[in-house]
Each structure stands twice: as C-alpha cells, then as structure tokens.
Amino acid sequence: MIKLKRNILFVVAILSLSLTACGKKIKNPQLVINEVMTVNESNYMDEFGQRNAWIEIYNNTAATKNVGGMFLTTDKNNPKMYAIPLGDVLTQIKPHQHRLFWADNEPFHGTFHTNFKIDPTRETYIALYDVDGKTLLDEITIPAGMEADRTYGYEIDGVKYDNSGNILAKVLDRATPSSNNQVVGENPKIVSLKETDQEGLMLTITSMLVVFVGLILLFLIFNTIGNTASKMSKKRTDKKSDPKNVEISSDSSITGDEIAAISAAIHELMDDQHDVEPSVLTIQQIQRNYSPWSSKTQTLRRNPRR
Amino acid sequence: MELEFQQLLPAIAGMTWQDLVMIAIGLILIYLAIAKEYEPTLLLPIGFGAILVNIPFTSAITQIDPATGEMVEGVLDTFFKAGIATEIFPLLIFIAIGAMIDFSPLFRNPSLLLFGAAAQFGIFMTMIFASLLGYDLREAASIGIIGAADGPTSIVVATRFAPNLLGPISVAAYSYMALVPIIQPPVIRLLTSKKERQIRMTSAGNYNMKISKTSLILFPIVVTIVAGIIAPSSLPLIGFLMFGNLIRECGVLNKLSLAAQNELASLVTILLGITIASTMTSDRFVRLDTLLIIALGLFAFVFDTFGGVIFAKFMNLFRKDGNKINPMIGACGISAFPMSARVIHQMGQKEDPYNYLLMPAISANVGGQIGSVIVGGIILTLVPLFA
Numbered sequence: 001m002i003k004l005k006r007n008i009l010f011v012v013a014i015l016s017l018s019l020t021a022c023g024k025k026i027k028n029p030q031l032v033i034n035e036v037m038t039v040n041e042s043n044y045m046d047e048f049g050q051r052n053a054w055i056e057i058y059n060n061t062a063a064t065k066n067v068g069g070m071f072l073t074t075d076k077n078n079p080k081m082y083a084i085p086l087g088d089v090l091t092q093i094k095p096h097q098h099r100l101f102w103a104d105n106e107p108f109h110g111t112f113h114t115n116f117k118i119d120p121t122r123e124t125y126i127a128l129y130d131v132d133g134k135t136l137l138d139e140i141t142i143p144a145g146m147e148a149d150r151t152y153g154y155e156i157d158g159v160k161y162d163n164s165g166n167i168l169a170k171v172l173d174r175a176t177p178s179s180n181n182q183v184v185g186e187n188p189k190i191v192s193l194k195e196t197d198q199e200g201l202m203l204t205i206t207s208m209l210v211v212f213v214g215l216i217l218l219f220l221i222f223n224t225i226g227n228t229a230s231k232m233s234k235k236r237t238d239k240k241s242d243p244k245n246v247e248i249s250s251d252s253s254i255t256g257d258e259i260a261a262i263s264a265a266i267h268e269l270m271d272d273q274h275d276v277e278p279s280v281l282t283i284q285q286i287q288r289n290y291s292p293w294s295s296k297t298q299t300l301r302r303n304p305r306r
Numbered sequence: 307m308e309l310e311f312q313q314l315l316p317a318i319a320g321m322t323w324q325d326l327v328m329i330a331i332g333l334i335l336i337y338l339a340i341a342k343e344y345e346p347t348l349l350l351p352i353g354f355g356a357i358l359v360n361i362p363f364t365s366a367i368t369q370i371d372p373a374t375g376e377m378v379e380g381v382l383d384t385f386f387k388a389g390i391a392t393e394i395f396p397l398l399i400f401i402a403i404g405a406m407i408d409f410s411p412l413f414r415n416p417s418l419l420l421f422g423a424a425a426q427f428g429i430f431m432t433m434i435f436a437s438l439l440g441y442d443l444r445e446a447a448s449i450g451i452i453g454a455a456d457g458p459t460s461i462v463v464a465t466r467f468a469p470n471l472l473g474p475i476s477v478a479a480y481s482y483m484a485l486v487p488i489i490q491p492p493v494i495r496l497l498t499s500k501k502e503r504q505i506r507m508t509s510a511g512n513y514n515m516k517i518s519k520t521s522l523i524l525f526p527i528v529v530t531i532v533a534g535i536i537a538p539s540s541l542p543l544i545g546f547l548m549f550g551n552l553i554r555e556c557g558v559l560n561k562l563s564l565a566a567q568n569e570l571a572s573l574v575t576i577l578l579g580i581t582i583a584s585t586m587t588s589d590r591f592v593r594l595d596t597l598l599i600i601a602l603g604l605f606a607f608v609f610d611t612f613g614g615v616i617f618a619k620f621m622n623l624f625r626k627d628g629n630k631i632n633p634m635i636g637a638c639g640i641s642a643f644p645m646s647a648r649v650i651h652q653m654g655q656k657e658d659p660y661n662y663l664l665m666p667a668i669s670a671n672v673g674g675q676i677g678s679v680i681v682g683g684i685i686l687t688l689v690p691l692f693a
Contacts, residue, residue, distance in 0.1 A: 197692065200434055200443055200446065202692075203430075203433075203689070203692050204431075204433065207681065207684045207685065208426070210684050211422075211677055211680050212423045214536045214680050215420055215673065215677060218529060218532060218676065219416045219417060219420060221525075221528055221529075221532065222412055222413055222419065225413065225521045225524065225525070226521070229517060229520075233516060
C-alpha cells in the first residue's frame with residue numbers, strides 16, 4: 001500500500017513538473033490570423049473577379065473549428081466590427097486548414113467579404129474575437145506601406161511565437177492565399193537520417209523496438225484475457241461445487257436396494273430407446289441411372305503408393 | 307541448312323547454358339520436393355515453373371513474336387500481374403494460414419510471445435549486411451525479410467521493394483524454411499551448454515488451462531486493432547491473418563473455415579508457386595546476385611536463431627532457478643511453423659528423454675508467426691522513409 005502511494009506521488013510529481021515546464025512556453029493561438037495582404041494588384045482574385053486585400057485565418061488545432069458567429073475587426077475599440085455569418089457550412093475550418101476573408105467592404109458578396117477595408121498607407125490592426133465579442137482569439141499589426149502583392153504573416157503556419165515568446169510575424173517571401181505559408185518538400189529529420197544512416201542501423205533499432213513494444217502489448221493482452229478467463233472459469237467451478245448449491249436429499253428412508261432398482265430401471269429405459277433404429281427397410285429397387293461421371297472405375301486412378 | 311534448323315526447332319537452337327542451368331535447378335527443386343519432402347507444396351510448382359519459363363520462346367511468359375514483332379503476353383505474366391503484383395495471392399494465403407493457426411498455446415504462456423520479436427533479429431542484421439555489400443536499402447530489406455521464415459511476408463515485401471529479386475528471395479525463403487532441421491540445431495548447440503539444453507519447462511505455463519471461446523474470438527480482433535495502431539502498414543498482412551483466424555474461432559463459419567484451410571490454401575498455393583517461377587528466368591536468376599541472396603538468406607536464418615537463443619539466455623538472468631527458460635525455445639521465435647517447434651522438441655528429448663518442450667516451443671513459434679508479420683508491416687512503413 002505504501003509502495004502504491006509512493007508510486008502515485010512520484011507520477012503526480014513528474015506530471016506537475018512537466019506541466020510547469022510546459023506552462024512557461026507561450027502557446028500559439030488556436031485560430032491564427034496567418035497571412036494578410038493589404039495591397040492586391042495582381043494577386044488572388046475573388047469570385048467576382050475583383051482584387052482586394054485579404055485576411056487568411058488558420059485553424060491551428062487537430063479539430064474542425066467553426067468561425068461562424070466570431071468577429072473580425074480593425075478597431076480595438078469596436079471588437080464586433082464584422083460578425084462572420086452563422087449557418088454557412090464553409091465557416092467550418094478543418095484541422096490545419098485555412099479560410100480567406102476579403103477586406104473589400106462588400107458584405108453582401110457573401111460570408112467571406114467583410115464590411116471594412118484596409119488602408120495600406122497606415123499601420124493596420126486586425127483582430128479575431130470569439131462569439132462573445134469579448135474574448136480576443138488572435139491579433140496582428142500590419143506595418144504601413146506594404147509593397148504591392150506582398151503579404152505579412154508567419155513563415156510556418158500557425159507558429160506565432162518562438163521559444164522566448166517573441167512574435168514571429170514578418171513580410172513573407174511569397175504570397176500563399178488559402179495554402180501553406182511554407183512549402184515543405186521533405187522532412188528535414190528524414191533527410192538527415194538518410195545521410196547519417198545509410199546502412200539502416202537506426203531503422204533496425206527502431207523496428208526492433210516497435211516489434212518488441214507491439215509484442216509486449218500483445219503479451220499484456222494475452223495475460224489479462226488469460227487470467228480473467230481462468231478466474232471466471234474458477235468462479236464457475238467453485239459455484240458449481242458450492243455445497244449450498246447442491247441439494248442433498250434428507251430423506252433417509254430410501255434404502256440401497258431401492259436406489260439400485262431405480263438405477264436399473266433408468267438404465268433399461270435408456271437402453272430401450274435404441275431398440276427401434278431410424279432406418280427404413282424396403283424391397284423396392286433404388287432408381288440410380290448409370291453415368292460414367294458417377295462411376296468410380298471410369299474416373300481417377302488410385303493415388304500412387306509411396 | 308542452319309536457318310532451317312532454327313526455324314524447325316527454335317527452342318533447341320536458342321537454348322543457352324543459362325537456360326540449361328535453370329532447367330537443372332527446376333529439376334533439383336522437384337527432386338527435393340518429392341524425394342526429400344522439402345516444402346513440396348511450394349517447391350514442386352516453383353521447380354516445374356522454372357522449367358516452363360526457361361525453354362526458349364516459351365509462350366508461358368511474355369515474348370516478342372519473332373514473326374510479327376508483336377508482344378504476346380504469357381499466361382504466367384498475366385497471373386503475376388493479377389496475383390503477385392497486386393499482392394492478392396500472398397494475402398489470400400494469409401487467410402488460409404490464419405484459419406489453420408490455433409493461438410490457444412499463447413494464452414497458456416504469453417511471455418513466450420516475446421521470442422517472436424527477438425528471433426526477428428536476423429532480418430535486420432541481414433539487411434545491414436546487405437546494405438554494406440552495396441544493395442540499396444529497399445533491396446536489402448527484401449533480402450533481410452527472408453529471415454522472417456514466412457513465405458507470404460517475403461513475397462509481399464519483395465514485390466513492393468525489389469520485384470527483380472522476387473524469384474531468388476522466394477526460393478531462398480521456402481528452401482530455408484524446409485531446411486530448419488538442418489540450420490537451427492548446430493547454431494543452438496554452439497550457443498548453449500548441455501545443461502542449458504536440459505532445462506525442463508514444466509512450470510512455464512498452465513498447459514491444462516481451458517481457454518474460453520470468447521477469448522479466442524476476441525483475440526484476432528484485438529490483435530488487428532493493436533497492430534494496426536502501431537504499424538498501420540501491417541494491416542493487410544496481420545488483418546488477413548486474423549480474419550482467417552476469426553473465421554476459425556467464431557464457431558459459426560465452420561464451412562468457410564474448412565474451405566480456407568483446404569480449398570483456398572491448395573488453390574492459391576498452386577497458383578502462387580507456379581507464378582513465382584515466372585520470375586525465375588535465366589537472365590534474372592543465373593547471376594552472382596542470386597548466390598549472394600541465397601547466402602544472405604542463410605545468414606538471416608542463423609542470426610534469427612542466434613537472436614532468439616541469446617534473448618532466452620538474457621531473460622534467464624532475471625528468472626529464479628526452477629523457472630528458467632530452456633534457451634532452445636528462443637530459436638522457435640521464427641515463423642516456420644510447426645517445423646521449428648518440432649525440431650526443438652526433438653533436440654530437447656535427445657538431451658533428456660523426459661523433457662517435453664513441445665508446448666512452450668509451439669507457443670514461441672506462434673509468437674514468431676505474429677512477430678514476422680508485424681516486422682513485415684514495419685519494414686513496409688519505415689523503409690520508404692529511409693530509402
């Protein structure tokens with residue numbers, strides 16, 4: 001019992017330590033204003049053939065997020081500037097996917113057209129507020145005088161802060177509306193492994209570990225199922241052999257001779273049941289037409305003897 | 307006159323010494339299958355197929371018609387495309403194998419399952435060795451998988467990674483599986499003392515324990531889920547194996563279970579053997595590579611045995627006297643079922659006539675079957691990342 005308590009305390013200590021360590025790092029927002037273009041001259045065009053400033057929102061989580069009912073604003077004092085309409089299925093952003101809003105002051109063009117414009121000559125504050133209009137989800141400040149067709153945002157989608165908590169927003173090398181800001185062709189870890197482990201030593205160690213882990217898991221499953229099954233069968237056997245469940249006749253008036261007679265009678269009765277066999281005897285000839293297909297002599301030869 | 311001879315009997319005129327070597331190999335495989343009974347179900351069709359595809363201008367495989375210059379697709383190539391390239395034949399064999407396996411010995415002694423992992427050591431040692439010899443990682447992994455001692459897994463991996471080596475890999479895998487009684491005993495004797503080989507394992511498990519039907523039904527489902535979570539790529543392999551086992555254990559599909567064990571296994575085996583032979587053409591097979599692959603296959607089997615035995619000895623360091631494992635059991639962690647278990651049981655009886663190792667050996671052997679399939683899946687997942 002003391003050992004169990006000690007183990008629990010140890011686990012709690014480890015958990016709280018790791019949580020404290022995690023707590024120091026600033027978390028990236030769940031919904032990030034990922035990339036913004038303030039001057040759109042020859043870039044992305046909306047469904048009406050117009051080029052306007054756009055704001056890209058990125059779902060930084062592994063779950064689908066609905067931005068319907070949330071608010072976009074360019075004014076800190078007016079968080080409810082543009083209410084993203086409810087009831088549009090397209091406001092649901094899939095995990096790690098993007099949604100683009102046009103800052104064109106054309107709200108009647110559809111869900112993704114805001115009721116404000118962005119003035120590129122001035123520093124622009126953009127914020128996303130939750131459905132209550134009070135909880136700030138993310139904000140970004142775009143510097144004044146952005147070049148045409150250049151965007152401002154985060155190099156890696158959704159990564160707003162570095163390890164020291166500094167904001168990583170910058171002018172991006174290329175505009176990537178509704179797609180990843182960084183095009184990842186290869187996984188750098190795998191590239192370095194390919195270079196350092198050409199003979200597959202790491203692959204060997206990884207594979208053997210995975211096989212062992214898999215079989216250890218199966219061992220635990222076998223063990224648990226096996227133990228449970230044997231316990232259950234033992235319980236059942238115990239229950240059957242429990243003296244309480246066996247009815248013992250208290251009638252001692254039956255003598256041994258009588259028991260023998262009853263047994264003999266039961267035996268005879270059971271034997272008698274086999275006197276009439278289920279077969280039917282007949283003198284009629286069975287109709288069976290000859291066919292070479294059913295004749296054994298016409299078909300396969302015997303298997304060769306070894 | 308010479309031209310006429312070529313036109314009359316093009317097969318004889320076009321025969322090369324390499325073709326003759328392959329026909330001789332085919333005859334040897336048939337001899338081994340019939341006279342020595344080395345895996346006859348596979349080696350006989352492979353041997354016959356090797357003859358079939360090495361007669362010049364055979365229409366059994368795809369040829370260019372010398373008269374018209376058109377390509378004429380051979381039936382064996384059609385079978386190959388339909389059954390091996392799509393992995394259908396080996397996976398159907400897995401259903402049949404699943405329907406044949408009884409997993410209940412593992413419930414009685416689950417710790418022996420771990421030998422199924424330890425005895426896969428040879429696969430990876432061979433893979434590293436083959437890489438050092440200059441094979442690229444995909445080919446090296448395909449050669450290493452011979453050590454799984456599991457024909458269908460070897461075929462699936464080789465088809466995916468090195469279809470050019472499928473012939474020698476399949477022949478090596480099936481030949482060595484048949485040669486387990488010759489390969490394993492000397493390695494085991496080298497690694498163990500007489501005293502160790504005499505260890506009795508009466509307390510190793512409760513072999514009279516009755517396994518409930520529910521446990522046996524749940525098992526294939528749970529294994530599929532667990533293996534799938536760990537290595538999703540292993541799902542076709544392990545999934546088909548466990549599907550076959552579920553048919554066997556569910557108790558309501560006895561007809562299907564028998565069909566899988568007999569008709570399905572027989573039919574697919576016939577097609578599998580002869581179709582694999584279609585890759586054994588002289589231009590692909592009569593090469594130094596083939597000899598090297600066959601040698602590496604032997605290396606894989608030896609190191610599988612080594613891994614299993616050494617792991618058993620390692621486990622014994624932590625076990626009390628009277629509860630020790632006979633290190634020979636470790637060698638049963640390969641997938642050659644029940645050959646390996648039988649060999650170990652016989653070796654045990656040779657050392658001590660009253661030592662019955664069959665049950666623990668079977669448990670470890672069944673573990674080997676699961677282990678080899680998981681390794682196959684892991685290789686299919688990881689090798690493309692590294693290669």
